[in-house]
Amino acid sequence: MRRPPRTHGHRAAAAVALACALTAASQQGAQADPQTLTEVQHKLESLYHQAEVATDKYDAADGRVTAQQKRVGSLDSQVRAAEAKLTRLNSLAGAAARAQYRGGGVPAELQFALASDPGRALDNAGLALQAQQNTQNLLTDLKTTKASLRTRTDEATAELTRLRASRRAMATQRRTIEQHIAGARALESSLAAKERARLADLEKRDADRAQAKWESTGILRKVGTDATTAGQKAIAFAVEQIGKPYVWGAEGPDSYDCSGLTSRAWLAAGITIPRTSEMQWAQLKHVPVEDMRPGDLIVYFSDASHVAIYVGGGNIISAPRPGRYVYVSPAASMRILGVVRPDA
Template structure:
């Protein structure tokens, strides 16, 4: 059951990463669509302006300035007309160049938008596959659990608690927890306060509040409400945030668990963490060493 739930959590963080990527891609795609719309409108305006210039030239007979000078009874007007014609020709040339640049920009923006939409589709496919794996693993774990008798479930709960206490006792035995800081930063205290308010709320994969959370949804929202935006997933929190030695950990820091960085919790002090564990278990306080620790990161370093 634990292995199945762990696999579901790995898939959940993959889903979260794809979801975060899809949001950014959708935002970029929408921005590009807006730029394409503006370029299309600009192209229409230039075409209309060039059409008006062409009609004006046609009404004027389209005669070159030197010919108009020969046939006009008022040469001084012909010179003025020639100057105006030259200005008009220059404006037309400028508009033609602008039209060419607008069309080239339009093609480039349309290509970028198409690329972003394809990438968005790929992210959604990853999300769909991860969703299927999550639901499959959770269903399998629940099937195993459904076969257990109440007596076996109580025994399972006792065994889990014993395993957590034993793992934490090993961490305490190293003496490292006696070295950690007891005072968090102002941001860290706010993050802990937010996480504390969520105690008892259900775990739901992919959720980031306000009524339910998954592991990284809780930690990312706790720090966001403290005023610090951090990556959405446990893997990206491990990859992007500053690593600190376990002995230098302080309240508010995030503890990353397992070799694949698939789980994260917020250190609340006194050897305790606040975590959203897995399906079927609410946000709760547990010993910091109850799982395999990969390392510690500090969001407000």
Template sequence: MRRTQCGLGRRMMGAIGLACALTGIVQVAAVADPGQPSTLAEVRAELRRLYHDAEVATEKYNATDERLTRQRERLQKLNGQIKATEAKLADLKTKAGAAARAQYRTGGLPAEVNFVLAGNPDNALDAASRTWQAQRSTTKLITALTTTRQTARDLRDDAAVEVKRSEVSRQSLKNQRKRIEERIAEAKRTESRLSSEQRRELAALDQKEAAKAQTKWVNAGNLPHVGPEAGPAGRRAIAFATAQIGKPYVWGAEGPDAFDCSGLTSQAWLHAGVTIPRTSQEQWRRLKHVPIGRMRAGDLVIYFSDASHVGLYIGDGKIIQAPRPGRNVYVSPVASMEILGAVRPDA
């Protein structure tokens, strides 16, 4: 009996120990969230991903917004053309009605019949000439009326197409806005879980990596080969961008109180008297490419393989940029991010 009780006691203690172990595992699993980054490096990588996604969506939003603006302008122009065409059509209809009434008054007889029936041959010849001219004018009038009617129909069709395109663009803007706001909100939630100490560590980690990348870029021989100083327009663009330092990044903004990355660069060059594309992707696609080692102050540096970010090169290995939500326009090392290439707005 004693042996049985002892065996039972050992089994009970073992069961209790297993239960405690299982409880501990459950508690650890409840605390750890496999969907969340657990180390500072992972948090940093997650924030970069989220803000990069937000910036990609922002540049798409900017491109769509620019397209919608062009569509509105074209629709406005079409509506003006429709109005002018309809006025012309109304005038032609009035003239056509007058011609029809005149023909009715003359009985609609051909000129040669009127000549035969006329008592005075000279008057008849004059009448015939006038009739022929009137018939010729009527033919031109009918042709113009037909052409104008077709033009009005074509313009209305074009306007209807433009309205549909605008509706698609507006819906696209709405979807892109939602994506941007979701990414930024998710990034802010991730940042909100960090302590003050972790935030300082994260900022120090960013600075350390930026300095390391810049040193590597300089050691590769880029800085000594960078081209001449900015031209007059480039100096004006730099002066404008410098005046914006400290203003907040706001996605979709192009001043005067806030900017996103391409909003800053496009406005800087606009104030220098040069109109360039609104988005970083279009700046990369449409402006003249220059070798990194031959950049000059005022050139634009495009970042990441998808050309989703841009900064204004100011010389000495530095750029002015509007970085991301929560940050302000500031000066940073040119190589602090993955460089895709450089473009020259005033080439």
């Protein structure tokens, strides 16, 4: 994979130059120079890769927003519970104070001196002291509850602040994704029909060449051929999604991005895995490529920006990129980073 261009202006200028060269060739009735077409292919790969990286970051930001919303909801529930306890303790403390007031607040030793039955006076004194201690405990608990309530309120406010910041970052990321996708689509649409067909053939030829090289290592004689029960369910789900369009940030049921497909496939098997390809790579168990089995996830590129589900026979099912659909393709058609196992 080529290093992405350094600036948006550089990408735009290169795209325009390539498009002009292809248009000129088409107008002259000639095919575009193969080198020029290769440059277009690399440019498209770069643009779509950048879009996929941006999509993964967007999905991660969206996941953080969802998690923060749950935490804020939990804090709000705890605040409400603390308020209810505060109301109850206020009521109990008031009742205890009123009871002591009705008792006259006479010191225990005086009650003992004046009582006709000293034993009963001692009992009454003990009860009075216990009531005083209970009241003090209630008041202490009341102060603790108030402090806890203030702390939880502060935490809830901080969470809301971070939530708003995440939403702003997510909105910025959305614009970045849309710009990258628009650039790639504009470059593709600038090609004549024959050139688009040649470009597709070039992409397929490169994929087949990479797959043949991978298989020549004897890898398919080493990898597992049997999926676990959960893996079979995940694969069955992925098969049912074939033909549905790629949409960035989508996780079904009508469209998917790459990690939206893999996470939903494994959810259908009863196993929850992280939402993004980057988190799937970071959090799931790594297995050597030669030890993978159907149902495992193959993660691609050095930044873990793409993921697919291995279905056996050297093939994967994936949601490839904008403008494409969920489909079956060779496992080594992209640069493999490694393999992870959701049901380890």
